[in-house]
Amino acid sequence: xxxxxxxxxxxxxxxxxxxxxxxxxxxxxxxxxxxxxxxxxxxxxxxxxxxxxxxxxxxxxxxxxxxxxxxxxxxxxxxxxxxxxxxxxxxxxxxxxxxxxxxxxxxxxxxxxxxxxxxxxxxxxxxxxxxxxxxxxxxxxx
Amino acid sequence: xxxxxxxxxxxxxxxxxxxxxxxxxxxxxxxxxxxxxxxxxxxxxxxxxxxxxxxxxxxxxxxxxxxxxxxxxxxxxxxxxxxxxxxxxxxxxxxxxxxxxxxxxxxxxxxxxxxxxxxxxxxxxxxxxxxxxxxxxxxxxxxxxxxxxxxxxxxxxxxxxxxxxxxxxxxxxxxxxxxxxxxxxxxxxxxxxxxxxxxxxxxxxxxxxxxxxxxxxxxxxxxxxxxxxxxxxxxxxxxxxxxxxxxxxxxxxxxxxxxxxxxxxxxxxxxxxxxxxxxxxxxxxxxxxxxxxxxxxxxxxxxxxxxxxxxxxxxxxxxxxxxxxxxxxxxxxxxxxxxxxxxxxxxxxxxxxxxxxxxxxxxxxxxxxxxxxxxxxxxxxxxxxxxxxxxxxxxxxxxxxxxxxxxxxxxxxxxxxxxxxxxxxxxxxxxxxxxxxxxxxxxxxxxxxxxxxxxxxxxxxxxxxxxxxxxxxxxxxxxxxxxxxxxxxxxxxxxxxxxxxxxxxxxxxxxxxxxxxxxxxxxxxxxxxxxxxxxxxxxxxxxxxxxxxxxxxxxxxxxxxxxxxxxxxxxxxxxxxxxxxxxxxxxxxxxxxxxxxxxxxxxxxxxxxxxxxxxxxxxxxxxxxxxxxxxxxxxxxxxxxxxxxxxxxxxxxxxxxxxxxxxxxxxxxxxxxxxxxxxxxxxxxxxxxxxxxxxxxxxxxxxxxxxxxxxxxxxxxxxxxxxxxxxxxxxxxxxxxxxxxxxxxxxxxxxxxxxxxxxxxxxxxxxxxxxxxxxxxxxxxxxxxxxxxxxxxxxxxxxxxxxxxxxxxxxxxxxxxxxxxxxxxxxxxxxxxxxxxxxxxxxxxxx
Numbered sequence: 001x002x003x004x005x006x007x008x009x010x011x012x013x014x015x016x017x018x019x020x021x022x023x024x025x026x027x028x029x030x031x032x033x034x035x036x037x038x039x040x041x042x043x044x045x046x047x048x049x050x051x052x053x054x055x056x057x058x059x060x061x062x063x064x065x066x067x068x069x070x071x072x073x074x075x076x077x078x079x080x081x082x083x084x085x086x087x088x089x090x091x092x093x094x095x096x097x098x099x100x101x102x103x104x105x106x107x108x109x110x111x112x113x114x115x116x117x118x119x120x121x122x123x124x125x126x127x128x129x130x131x132x133x134x135x136x137x138x139x140x141x142x
Numbered sequence: 143x144x145x146x147x148x149x150x151x152x153x154x155x156x157x158x159x160x161x162x163x164x165x166x167x168x169x170x171x172x173x174x175x176x177x178x179x180x181x182x183x184x185x186x187x188x189x190x191x192x193x194x195x196x197x198x199x200x201x202x203x204x205x206x207x208x209x210x211x212x213x214x215x216x217x218x219x220x221x222x223x224x225x226x227x228x229x230x231x232x233x234x235x236x237x238x239x240x241x242x243x244x245x246x247x248x249x250x251x252x253x254x255x256x257x258x259x260x261x262x263x264x265x266x267x268x269x270x271x272x273x274x275x276x277x278x279x280x281x282x283x284x285x286x287x288x289x290x291x292x293x294x295x296x297x298x299x300x301x302x303x304x305x306x307x308x309x310x311x312x313x314x315x316x317x318x319x320x321x322x323x324x325x326x327x328x329x330x331x332x333x334x335x336x337x338x339x340x341x342x343x344x345x346x347x348x349x350x351x352x353x354x355x356x357x358x359x360x361x362x363x364x365x366x367x368x369x370x371x372x373x374x375x376x377x378x379x380x381x382x383x384x385x386x387x388x389x390x391x392x393x394x395x396x397x398x399x400x401x402x403x404x405x406x407x408x409x410x411x412x413x414x415x416x417x418x419x420x421x422x423x424x425x426x427x428x429x430x431x432x433x434x435x436x437x438x439x440x441x442x443x444x445x446x447x448x449x450x451x452x453x454x455x456x457x458x459x460x461x462x463x464x465x466x467x468x469x470x471x472x473x474x475x476x477x478x479x480x481x482x483x484x485x486x487x488x489x490x491x492x493x494x495x496x497x498x499x500x501x502x503x504x505x506x507x508x509x510x511x512x513x514x515x516x517x518x519x520x521x522x523x524x525x526x527x528x529x530x531x532x533x534x535x536x537x538x539x540x541x542x543x544x545x546x547x548x549x550x551x552x553x554x555x556x557x558x559x560x561x562x563x564x565x566x567x568x569x570x571x572x573x574x575x576x577x578x579x580x581x582x583x584x585x586x587x588x589x590x591x592x593x594x595x596x597x598x599x600x601x602x603x604x605x606x607x608x609x610x611x612x613x614x615x616x617x618x619x620x621x622x623x624x625x626x627x628x629x630x631x632x633x634x635x636x637x638x639x640x641x642x643x644x645x646x647x648x649x650x651x652x653x654x655x656x657x658x659x660x661x662x663x664x665x666x667x668x669x670x671x672x673x674x675x676x677x678x679x680x681x682x683x684x685x686x687x688x689x690x691x692x693x694x695x696x697x698x699x700x701x702x703x704x705x706x707x708x709x710x711x712x713x714x715x716x717x718x719x720x721x722x723x724x725x726x727x728x729x730x731x732x733x734x735x736x737x738x739x740x741x742x743x744x745x746x747x748x749x750x751x752x753x754x755x756x757x758x759x760x761x762x763x764x765x766x767x768x769x770x771x772x773x774x775x776x777x778x779x780x781x782x783x784x785x786x787x788x789x790x791x792x793x794x795x796x797x798x799x800x801x802x803x804x805x806x807x808x809x810x811x812x813x814x815x816x817x818x819x820x821x822x823x824x825x826x827x828x829x830x831x832x833x834x835x836x837x838x839x840x841x842x843x844x845x846x847x848x849x850x851x852x853x854x855x856x857x858x859x860x861x862x863x864x865x866x867x868x869x870x871x872x873x874x875x876x877x878x879x880x881x882x883x884x885x886x887x888x889x890x891x892x893x894x895x896x897x898x899x900x901x902x903x904x905x906x907x908x909x910x911x912x913x914x915x916x917x918x919x920x921x922x923x924x925x926x927x928x929x930x931x932x933x934x935x936x937x938x939x940x941x942x943x944x945x946x947x948x949x950x951x952x953x954x955x956x957x958x959x960x961x962x963x964x965x966x967x968x969x970x971x972x973x974x975x976x977x978x979x980x981x982x983x984x985x986x987x988x989x
Contacts (some may be wrong), residue, residue: 002179004707009460
């Protein structure tokens, strides 16, 4: 009779051990899911850039967390303007805000006529000038 | 400073600790009940002492959990339960293997937990470790240096790597390992800006490395010192870990992959050099590359480890039901094999997953740490704990050479346990990071690389364990150096060997746990053989082992069930031989004091009625007599009736002019005679020892061609068969010595005969050949021949049988006596024939 009792104990201890592992992994997976949701909730509000040159307005909309402006084909917003550098300026969303950053452009970047030397926070209605190109910055409400 | 405790952390930790204690409770209960299952009786001495260890474990971790909840409310909730499972598991296995060591390990665990509880209240210890890094490392180096002068080994032999006093021993290299990681983490964190600079300024790999070198110079000096000390001590496993840890931390900090490549190349090179120079290294590497060549010497440990692992199988033999203690150092270096044997592949995979969990959480702690120092420290500690676990587990599984390091948290060893718990403490302190956001990770690749490497290593361990436990298991478990078979013999009754009237010849008796084999008729020892825990098996005990052990002849389901439930074979089956003990006694009386052999058989059905070989020995006294038996020039261990081959002299010409082969008697290897029970040509009968002269004058000569003027050789068994063929007349009978096996389902079941009776000679021809030796008055024929008289090789043959005039069953026999004793040989032959023909009242029951 001792054999079957011990077999039951052996199965029980294996079950306890694997429950431990399975439960730990499940909790870790749940954490991961929660984190994913949290990070997904942090999605940036879409950025609206209105090009204000030559009187004619043109609207660009971006839902990515980073927008680079320049002449280079790899830029998110590519404009053929001689006053723009290849990679001129970067708009990026982190810490709950959209930030503007100059990428060492030749002709500089101005936010509301203030020179951008370090990353600056933008708010809706700001005017952004890259070289000779002027944008109005707006966000879509989420 | 105190903040609201996080309920989730507490909840996860408590739930996991509860599951861990459930696991350990069942394990402890199984260990308690195991003796009852082994002896299959509830009156066995159940084991209780390990519950003390479990009690200390439960109380200690419950207290630690409460204190941590207060001091470190935002710690990682998985680290403590994982470590609790590992250390509790190890504690139970150590208690189960060696209760004395279990008690010591329990004290060490209590100490480690106390250290954890106290240490958790001083989070500033991380900063202290960083600030005084040189002080810590230097003092650890001094301690290590002290072992050169004052070192001892608790075992009393082997490398002296411990500092000891009053029964407590410390191994400074364990502590040094930890402090080295802390030192490197602190140093690299301090030099972080310079490291970044070195990286940004140059492009090429080689240039970057040369830029790195001046930065690393102080660390190289420190590690060089540590390595020199370890090499002097011959602590090669620790030295390997040091090099790997150094490379890992430098790689983490600099992202320089060439550091890793250099370290691995350096290790391979130093192993190669060590292989040439040091015996220790050579032994380890040889026994790793080709362990099967020297299973009882250099690779004894690894072979025993593999056998233990193979014995585990899918779900293991069960706690307390295996025999992992057979492998040397099963409680420390080989504790993985102990777990593998008793918890099986399921247990091994769980163990590997626990280390995987530890690595995953540890690396997460590293990535989330607030600064570089903590990050390098945490990652270094993970590399140290998991890497060391991988190194020793791979060694146990023969993936790598076996190195003498411990399995962290699991193996027996105070220094190792305390050091591992300090690692846990540091990881917990680092995981408690408060408000600060994690600092920027400059190079994520090394963390991914380290994690990937550790996980691949753990997966490889699981695969290797599966390989030894499933496809290779049968071959390993059935090895003759698997002492579990001898242990099973003490617990499960072996079948008896009986004579044709079911008189006992060899029986097992005693209580389970102390069952002993006894030969009731010792003169048959060199025929029946022996089964002995030290000297193995021989004779019929060896060739009939599967039946006697119950692994054959029993229903397959029963065999499977017994192995699953008890890890033992079912009770053995009794085997009935064709020998007749009355005739046997007569034969032994006549041969006693002489050197020779006798075989008597029924010439019609081939049953061997008596087989005697002298001098013989007493299998019951094998343990005390083995040395003298092996050295005895008269070779008492040899079964001369079967193994020795003597020249037939003139008898060959007169009795067997056509040669033995024509009679259906294979003249070549005697053992290949189709005799059931002696089937295996490799039956391990102990062959003559090396003396000054050959023990049996001509017995074991190399085979010579039977014809062409060279003497015809025959063993007494072959000669008896040839004589029976002439007696029958002309029909060679099918010999047998085993008549039946008592199976639980079919009762007495005859064994399959290995040959059929065959007419090889016309009856007239056969009778004509024995005609010159016929004694019609006595209804027998009898040939006595002295071969090579007056020389030291002289011997006497007697071949005899009944004549056709005899109305009963025909009998034949062969006697050989070394030396010139023709009268004695003839006397023996006549006495036996008399008895066979009813002269002395010996009657043969029908089969």
